[in-house]
Amino acid sequence: MSRVREQSQYFDHVAIRRAVASDIDAVYSIAAAGKLESWSRGSYVNYTRRENAVFLVAETDKICGFVVAGVFPAAREAEIHNIAVAPEYRRRGIASQLLREISKFLAAGKIENLFLEVRESNIPAIKTYEKCGFEIIGRRPDFYADPPEDAFIMRKSLTCKTL
Numbered sequence: 001m002s003r004v005r006e007q008s009q010y011f012d013h014v015a016i017r018r019a020v021a022s023d024i025d026a027v028y029s030i031a032a033a034g035k036l037e038s039w040s041r042g043s044y045v046n047y048t049r050r051e052n053a054v055f056l057v058a059e060t061d062k063i064c065g066f067v068v069a070g071v072f073p074a075a076r077e078a079e080i081h082n083i084a085v086a087p088e089y090r091r092r093g094i095a096s097q098l099l100r101e102i103s104k105f106l107a108a109g110k111i112e113n114l115f116l117e118v119r120e121s122n123i124p125a126i127k128t129y130e131k132c133g134f135e136i137i138g139r140r141p142d143f144y145a146d147p148p149e150d151a152f153i154m155r156k157s158l159t160c161k162t163l
Contacts, residue, residue, distance in 0.1 A: 014094060016101040019048050019055040019066060026063035034084035044068070054078070054105055058098055064089040067098040071111060078106050080116040095125075099132040107158040114158055117151035119144055129154050 019027065024044045031039065047055045047068050058065040065085035071078045080102070085094045106114060117140060118125050126136075134154040143151035
């Protein structure tokens with residue numbers, strides 16, 4: 001693929017902002033398309049209000065992705081609970097932008113490490129996470145159901161200068 005064609009897949013402007021309750025229908029639709037059905041709409045709404053959480057959405061012409069993280073200030077850690085991009089917006093760098101923004105936000109709040117779990121078979125996600133500075137540090141046997149699968153535990157240090 002030529003460099004010009006490759007660049008044309010990316011958007012000129014993606015706004016990343018805190019999620020609000022009125023975003024939940026769009027977020028829930030993206031979550032369902034990504035088979036993240038374990039959370040209810042109410043769970044997403046609760047995360048817009050939680051003090052120890054960061055919930056960001058990505059917008060172009062509409063909400064096209066989101067990331068939700070729980071924050072544990074005493075431990076100086078956070079964990080990404082959900083991240084998803086609408087199918088028609090994938091492979092355009094939006095997940096990477098969400099990961100960069102949440103990393104910056106958390107680092108500014110003195111969080112030192114960001115964790116996540118990912119299906120061991122989800123190679124595209126693993127590559128994106130690695131590109132964004134995450135490394136595999138362990139495995140959780142039988143973490144996922146339907147289908148059953150192990151999870152890799154990944155960590156990103158937020159104390160380095162390059163987020």
